[in-house]
Amino acid sequence: MREGSFARTAWPPIVLGLIVLLLWQGAVMVFEIKPFILPAPFQITSEFVDNFDTVLAGVIVTGRNALIGLVMGTIMGIVVAIIAALLRIADAMIAPIVAALAVVPIVALAPVLYTMFGAGAETARQLVAALAVFVPVFFNTVKGLRQVRPVHRDLMRSYAATSWQATRVVTLPTALPFVFTGLRIASSLAVISSLVAEYFGGPVGGLGRSITSSASSSNYGLAWAYVLGSIFLGLLFYCAALGLEKLVSRRSGG
Numbered sequence: 001m002r003e004g005s006f007a008r009t010a011w012p013p014i015v016l017g018l019i020v021l022l023l024w025q026g027a028v029m030v031f032e033i034k035p036f037i038l039p040a041p042f043q044i045t046s047e048f049v050d051n052f053d054t055v056l057a058g059v060i061v062t063g064r065n066a067l068i069g070l071v072m073g074t075i076m077g078i079v080v081a082i083i084a085a086l087l088r089i090a091d092a093m094i095a096p097i098v099a100a101l102a103v104v105p106i107v108a109l110a111p112v113l114y115t116m117f118g119a120g121a122e123t124a125r126q127l128v129a130a131l132a133v134f135v136p137v138f139f140n141t142v143k144g145l146r147q148v149r150p151v152h153r154d155l156m157r158s159y160a161a162t163s164w165q166a167t168r169v170v171t172l173p174t175a176l177p178f179v180f181t182g183l184r185i186a187s188s189l190a191v192i193s194s195l196v197a198e199y200f201g202g203p204v205g206g207l208g209r210s211i212t213s214s215a216s217s218s219n220y221g222l223a224w225a226y227v228l229g230s231i232f233l234g235l236l237f238y239c240a241a242l243g244l245e246k247l248v249s250r251r252s253g254g
Helices: 002-030 041-050 052-086 088-102 106-117 123-145 150-158 163-198 207-216 220-251
Strands: none
Touching: 002 041, 041 052, 041 220, 052 088, 052 123, 052 163, 052 207, 052 220, 088 123, 106 123, 106 163, 123 163, 163 207, 163 220, 207 220
């Protein structure tokens, strides 16, 4: 049943993707679309295979920065969310600041951080990713921590449960789905923000810099091969977050 359910879920997007790729290839051939406008999928695939080692090296650099930013942003988001959920006065002070951070443009922040930490360090890219991750994790965690109904709290008090027991039995299981929703959103944002930060300086390496250098040298097929590597990296992060959610839910009996 599970295999059949997986097949029914997986095949439709796969078939749709193949149809789109074939239409894309046909449109490029029929209308003779120039590579600088839109390369053909077969050309992108060929460049991806021929330059697999360099694409993989870029994936490793960008993926490492995104992972560090994801871990940092997630930890900070959960800790600050717990403080905001416990103390109303802290929530009143923190929420506006987080809302302001949510609209800080990466194009403005990345050059400033490169100036602060040096153009030869990866720190700026990691901090940009951490900031992008922090916002959705914070808001979703706060929402989850406040989903516990008063009747459930009253029930735990009637059982003379301690604060930790009430948190472990009621609050955390209720908040977990919201935390992982924020984490799934943040997993993709970590990759995207790391890529964007690479456009504005920093060490040579990473998918963002590779896309820029390939496009500037008119090697558009290779640039799109790096874009394909970015897509795979984003999917890897999202699937890892989803797999972690399934594992924790299964162990917690959810």
